[in-house]
Amino acid sequence: MRPKNLNTRIFLDGGDPDETKEGIRLTGFIDGQTTNPSLIAKNPVARRRMEQGEKFTKTEILSFYRDVVRELYTLIPEGSISVEVYADSSTTADEMLKQAKEMFSWIPNAQIKLPTTHEGLKAAEQAVKSGIRINMTLCFTQEQAAAVYAATKGARKGDVFVSPFIGRLDDKGENGMDLISNIIKMYKNGDGHVELLTASVRNIDHHLYALKLGSDIVTSPFKIIKEWAERGLPIPGNDYTYDPKNLKPIGFKDIDIAKSWQDFDISHELTDRGQAKFASDWNSLIKE
Numbered sequence: 498m499r500p501k502n503l504n505t506r507i508f509l510d511g512g513d514p515d516e517t518k519e520g521i522r523l524t525g526f527i528d529g530q531t532t533n534p535s536l537i538a539k540n541p542v543a544r545r546r547m548e549q550g551e552k553f554t555k556t557e558i559l560s561f562y563r564d565v566v567r568e569l570y571t572l573i574p575e576g577s578i579s580v581e582v583y584a585d586s587s588t589t590a591d592e593m594l595k596q597a598k599e600m601f602s603w604i605p606n607a608q609i610k611l612p613t614t615h616e617g618l619k620a621a622e623q624a625v626k627s628g629i630r631i632n633m634t635l636c637f638t639q640e641q642a643a644a645v646y647a648a649t650k651g652a653r654k655g656d657v658f659v660s661p662f663i664g665r666l667d668d669k670g671e672n673g674m675d676l677i678s679n680i681i682k683m684y685k686n687g688d689g690h691v692e693l694l695t696a697s698v699r700n701i702d703h704h705l706y707a708l709k710l711g712s713d714i715v716t717s718p719f720k721i722i723k724e725w726a727e728r729g730l731p732i733p734g735n736d737y738t739y740d741p742k743n744l745k746p747i748g749f750k751d752i753d754i755a756k757s758w759q760d761f762d763i764s765h766e767l768t769d770r771g772q773a774k775f776a777s778d779w780n781s782l783i784k785e
C-alpha cells in the first residue's frame with residue numbers, strides 16, 4: 498500500500514516488465530517507470546536473442562521497444578512511462594522530434610526522454626508546444642536544469658520532468674544529492690512547471706534522501722525498490738541524515754531562471770559520454 502505521508506512519486510527504473518510486476522507486488526503500488534536504451538538492451542528477452550547471435554533490424558528493435566512499453570502500460574495504466582529517443586552527437590532536433598511524435602503515440606501515458614543537450618533542448622521547446630510530455634535526461638548541472646525550465650516555459654505541470662543523474666556524479670567523486678537540493682532551491686523561484694525526477698539511484702540512501710528532500714519523483718532500480726519494500730516502505734523523518742561520505746560537495750549557484758535557455762552553459766562531459774553510451778548500447782542490438 499502507498500504510505501499516506503509519501504509525497505514523492507515512486508518510479509521503477511528498468512526495461513523488464515517482470516520486474517515491474519514484482520515491484521508492484523512487493524510495494525502494492527508503482528507510480529511510473531523510466532526506461533532508456535541501455536535498460537532495453539538488458540531486457541531478458543532481448544538478451545536471450547542476442548546470445549543466440551540474432552540481432553534486430555532497426556524496425557524490429559523499435560517494435561520490440563514498443564511492445565515492452567505497451568506491456569508496462571498495462572501494468573501502470575495511470576502512471577507515466579518514460580521512453581527515450583535515439584540520439585548521438587549528430588542527431589538533430591528535428592530527428593529527435595520525429596521519434597518523439599512516434600513514441601508518444603505508442604501508449605497514452607508516454608513521457609519522451611530527450612537529452613539535455615543543445616539539440617535536445619531545441620526539440621523540447623517544440624515538443625511541449627505540440628503537447629508531447631517530456632523527460633529531460635542526462636542532467637548533471639544546475640545550469641542544465643535552468644535551461645530545461647526556460648526552454649519549456651508555458652508547459653503544464655506534469656508535462657516536463659528533469660532527470661538529474663545522481664549516481665554518475667557520485668562515481669566521479671561529487672555529491673550528486675547536492676544537485677537535487679540545489680535544483681529544488683532554484684526552482685522555488687519559478688512557476689513549478691518542471692517536475693524533478695531523481696535518477697541514477699544506486700543505493701537506498703539516494704532513494705530515502707530524495708524523499709526527504711521532497712523530489713517530485715524518484716526512479717529506482719528494482720533492487721532498491723525491493724530493499725525499500727523489505728524495510729517496510731520507510732519515509733525518512735526529521736531524524737534522518739544523509740551521509741555523503743567523502744564525496745565533494747556541489748555548491749548552490751544563484752542562477753536567474755527567467756533568462757532564455759540559449760543563455761545557459763549546458764555543456765557537461767557526462768552528458769556527452771552518457772549520450773554516446775546510450776547510442777552504442779542501442780546500436781549493439783542492431784544488425785549492420
Ligand code: E4P
Pocket residue numbers: 510531532533634660662664665696697698716
Ligand atoms: C533513468 O531515467 C536513467 O536513465 C537511469 O536512472 C540512469 O541510471 P544509471 O546511471 O545507473 O545508468
